[in-house]
Amino acid sequence: MEDFSISREGKTFGIPLPFDSKSVSYVWFDALLNYVTVCQQDGFWTEDTEKVHVLGKDISRFHAIYWPAMLESAGLPTPDKEIVTGFFTVDGQKMSKSLGNVVNPVEVVEKYGRDALVFYLLYDIPIGTDGDFSWERFHNSYDAILCNSWGNLVNRVVTLCKKNDVTSGIIGS
Amino acid sequence: MNYLSQAQLKLYLDNWYKTVQKANEYMQTEQPWTKLKDETKREEGIRDLQFLLWVVKQLAVLSAPILTEGFVKMQRIFGNEDIAALQSSIVSYTSRPSSSK
Numbered sequence A: 001m002e003d004f005s006i007s008r009e010g011k012t013f014g015i016p017l018p019f020d021s022k023s024v025s026y027v028w029f030d031a032l033l034n035y036v037t038v039c040q041q042d043g044f045w046t047e048d049t050e051k052v053h054v055l056g057k058d059i060s061r062f063h064a065i066y067w068p069a070m071l072e073s074a075g076l077p078t079p080d081k082e083i084v085t086g087f088f089t090v091d092g093q094k095m096s097k098s099l100g101n102v103v104n105p106v107e108v109v110e111k112y113g114r115d116a117l118v119f120y121l122l123y124d125i126p127i128g129t130d131g132d133f134s135w136e137r138f139h140n141s142y143d144a145i146l147c148n149s150w151g152n153l154v155n156r157v158v159t160l161c162k163k164n165d166v167t168s169g170i171i172g173s
Numbered sequence B: 001m002n003y004l005s006q007a008q009l010k011l012y013l014d015n016w017y018k019t020v021q022k023a024n025e026y027m028q029t030e031q032p033w034t035k036l037k038d039e040t041k042r043e044e045g046i047r048d049l050q051f052l053l054w055v056v057k058q059l060a061v062l063s064a065p066i067l068t069e070g071f072v073k074m075q076r077i078f079g080n081e082d083i084a085a086l087q088s089s090i091v092s093y094t095s096r097p098s099s100s101k
Helices: A027-041 A057-074 A105-112 A114-124 A135-163 B009-030 B032-037 B042-063 B068-077 B081-095
Strands: A007-009 A020-025 A052-056 A081-085 A088-090 A131-133
Touching: A020 A027, A027 A057, A052 A057, A057 A081, A105 A114, A114 A135, A114 B009, A114 B068, A135 B009, A135 B032, A135 B042, B009 B032, B009 B042, B032 B042, B042 B068, B068 B081
Parallel strands: A052 A081, A088 A131
Antiparallel strands: A007 A020
């Protein structure tokens, strides 16, 4: 791998470099450092902690090549794992404002709850490849799996247990 | 749990869901509510419920990394207020805007 420049000359917006007054820091150089500066404050970036990055595939080059190189040059522990997610289409089409098919996660969470959205995304869209967000499959996972299957099981078991004073579960019968 | 550590979340949830289905099948087959009405089978019905309650609690724990809000609700139902409070604090910590961390 060739060296890469960590400075940008002639830019007015950026972190000034102490060794070069005409340049500022390359944005990916100072942005990536946030992982260490923030995580170290909370004790999360040490040799003993598992460091996992979850990122989109469009920024994998910076996380999988530049970032480990920066850390190794500073003698800091590198991430243990990079989980790279793909891009989404919606019902087979590119997500775009003009098509009016943008899925707003905040609105979905407000309407169906956080669990419903997280479950669907992780259940239906494999990590590591591009995926298609389908409203039909979203509703299916919400109704069939979370409500009818899991919710119904919990509801029936808890109701019957309460009614019959069963308070502790045991293994096997 | 290996699926989780390898970020094979779809496989993890597939297996979780299969177990949910198995538990529903068990409930439907054994029909503890019918046994509980019959004095000669009541004890068996109670054992079925104890087993199902154990399964539901295990499934709730396995769902915790994904269904974080549901897990908190379930722990409150089970009377595990301390676990609910702990999980709730983890969820609110990870939901905080990064600037406030």
